[in-house]
Amino acid sequence: MGILKQNEAQWQERLIRLRWACHRTHNELNKPLLGFLENVYPSLEMGEQFAFERLLSAADHDILQWLKGKQLPNDQGIVTILALIQQAS
Numbered sequence: 001m002g003i004l005k006q007n008e009a010q011w012q013e014r015l016i017r018l019r020w021a022c023h024r025t026h027n028e029l030n031k032p033l034l035g036f037l038e039n040v041y042p043s044l045e046m047g048e049q050f051a052f053e054r055l056l057s058a059a060d061h062d063i064l065q066w067l068k069g070k071q072l073p074n075d076q077g078i079v080t081i082l083a084l085i086q087q088a089s
Contacts, residue, residue, distance in 0.1 A: 018056065026060040032067065032089045040088050048084075051077030 018041070022033040033056070041052060055063065055078045065071040066082050073079060 018053070021053075021056040024060050024063075026064060029060060029063055029067075032085050033063075036085045036088050040084060044084075047077065048081065051075070051081045054078055055081050 015037070018037055019034065022030065022037050024030055024033065036052070041049060044052065054075060055073075058066075058073070058078075062071070062073070066073055066078070067085065073082075
């Protein structure tokens with residue numbers, strides 16, 4: 001398999017994994033997270049992509065609090081991603 005095809009295959013596998021991670025038990029998180037993944041994530045720099053992935057590892061309750069502005073995470077990268085999610089929604 002050529003490098004480009006391998007990279008494309010890896011990218012597609014990553015997106016599948018991230019789509020799965022965007023499906024949350026709190027249904028109100030699904031739309032903003034999936035929308036961000038589909039519409040904004042591909043254009044992010046690598047560091048921002050990693051910050052989004054760190055966000056997805058957080059508990060639903062925490063993500064809800066962050067998106068509602070009731071709390072902020074200690075991770076500045078996640079803070080940036082939250083602002084981008086709110087802009088995109």
